[in-house]
Amino acid sequence: MIDLRSDTVTKPTQKMREAMMNAAVGDDVFGEDPTVNLLQSTLAEKFGLEAGLFCPSGTMTNQIAINVHTSPGDEVICDQLSHVYNYEGGGIARNSGCSVKLIQSTNCQISLEDVKTKINPSDSHYARTSLLCVEDTVNKGGGVCYEFDQLKSLSEFSKEEKLAYHLDGARVVNALVAKGHNWESYGSLFDSISVCLSKGLGTPGGSVLLGSQSFIDEAHRVRKVMGGGMRQTGMLAAAGLYALENNVDRMIEDHQKARLLGECLKDQKWVSNVVPVETNIVVFELDGIPAVDFQAALAQNGILAMPFGPTKMRFVTHLDFNDQDLSSTIKCLEQMPY
Numbered sequence: 001m002i003d004l005r006s007d008t009v010t011k012p013t014q015k016m017r018e019a020m021m022n023a024a025v026g027d028d029v030f031g032e033d034p035t036v037n038l039l040q041s042t043l044a045e046k047f048g049l050e051a052g053l054f055c056p057s058g059t060m061t062n063q064i065a066i067n068v069h070t071s072p073g074d075e076v077i078c079d080q081l082s083h084v085y086n087y088e089g090g091g092i093a094r095n096s097g098c099s100v101k102l103i104q105s106t107n108c109q110i111s112l113e114d115v116k117t118k119i120n121p122s123d124s125h126y127a128r129t130s131l132l133c134v135e136d137t138v139n140k141g142g143g144v145c146y147e148f149d150q151l152k153s154l155s156e157f158s159k160e161e162k163l164a165y166h167l168d169g170a171r172v173v174n175a176l177v178a179k180g181h182n183w184e185s186y187g188s189l190f191d192s193i194s195v196c197l198s199k200g201l202g203t204p205g206g207s208v209l210l211g212s213q214s215f216i217d218e219a220h221r222v223r224k225v226m227g228g229g230m231r232q233t234g235m236l237a238a239a240g241l242y243a244l245e246n247n248v249d250r251m252i253e254d255h256q257k258a259r260l261l262g263e264c265l266k267d268q269k270w271v272s273n274v275v276p277v278e279t280n281i282v283v284f285e286l287d288g289i290p291a292v293d294f295q296a297a298l299a300q301n302g303i304l305a306m307p308f309g310p311t312k313m314r315f316v317t318h319l320d321f322n323d324q325d326l327s328s329t330i331k332c333l334e335q336m337p338y
C-alpha cells in the first residue's frame with residue numbers, strides 16, 4: 001500500500017532503530033536522562049531559546065504551553081481552523097479553562113490586521129486576552145508557510161500588548177527548510193514553540209516544547225499533572241536526535257514530490273482546485289465527486305489518502321513515500337475513470 005494519509009505513518013529505519021537501541025538513558029522525571037537532555041538543549045539552541053521539554057505528543061506540548069501562558073477565564077486568539085482549537089479535544093477549555101476568539105484568516109495565516117481587533121479591552125467585563133497561537137506550516141491551509149515578516153509583526157505586536165506568542169510548529173521544520181529561514185532568528189520571535197518529531201522528521205513519537213528557562217520549569221510541572229512524565233525515554237529522544245542529523249535537509253525531496261503530485265492533479269479534469277503546494281501537503285478539491293468515494297477508488301488501486309472535507313482530499317508526502325511510489329501514484333491519478 002502507498003500511504004499518503006499523513007506524515008505520521010513513517011516507520012523508523014534500521015539506522016534510527018540502532019541509534020535508539022544504543023541510547024544512554026536515565027530517569028527523565030528526575031531530569032537524569034542524558035539523551036533527552038541533549039535533545040532538549042540541541043533543539044532549544046537551534047531555535048535561540050533557553051530550554052526544552054520532551055513530551056509524548058504535539059497535543060501535549062501545545063496544551064502545556066496554553067496552560068502555562070494563561071489563567072482560567074482568559075481568552076486565547078487562534079485561527080478557526082487551527083489544530084489547537086479543532087483537533088485537541090477541546091483542550092483549551094478543558095485543561096486551561098479559557099475561551100477562544102477565532103480568526104477567519106486567509107489560508108489560516110493570521111495577519112496583524114486580523115489580530116488587532118480581537119484583543120479585549122482591559123475593562124473587567126471582558127475576558128483577559130493573554131495568548132496568541134499561530135501554526136506553521138498550516139495544516140488546514142494546505143501546508144503553506146508564513147513569511148518571516150508576518151510572524152515578526154505579530155511578535156512585535158504581542159510584546160506591545162503583553163500577549164504570550166505560541167507557535168504550533170508540528171511541521172515547523174518543513175517551513176524552515178522550504179523557506180530557508182534562519183532557525184535562530186525565526187525561533188527567537190516566539191515565547192514558546194512546539195516541534196513534532198513524529199511528522200516529517202520520521203520518528204516513532206514525541207514532541208519538544210521550547211521556551212525560556214522559567215517557562216520550561218513551569219511546563220515541567222504541568223507535564224507531570226497531565227501524566228506526561230516518562231522515565232527512560234532517551235530511546236525515543238535518540239530517534240529525535242538522529243532525525244535532526246539525518247532527516248532535515250532531505251525534506252526538500254518530500255516537498256518536490258508533493259509539488260509534482262499537485263501539478264499532476266491540476267491537469268485532471270475531475271479536480272476543480274489545488275491549493276498551491278509549498279511543503280509536503282497537497283490539498284485539492286474534487287469536481288463534485290464525494291471525497292469518500294474518491295478515497296475508496298484510490299484504495300482499490302493500493303493508495304491510502306484522507307478526505308479533508310465533503311469534496312476535498314489531502315495527500316501528505318514523507319520519508320516512506322519513495323520515487324517509485326510517486327510514479328505509481330501519478331500513473332494511477334492519470335488513469336482515474338472520471
Ligand SMILES: *Cc1c(COP(=O)(O)O)cnc(C)c1O
Pocket residue numbers: 056057058059060062083084135139168170171196198207
Ligand atoms: C500533528 C499536529 C499536532 C500534534 O499532534 P499529535 O498527534 O498530538 O502529536 C499539532 N498541530 C498540528 C498542526 C499538527 O499537524
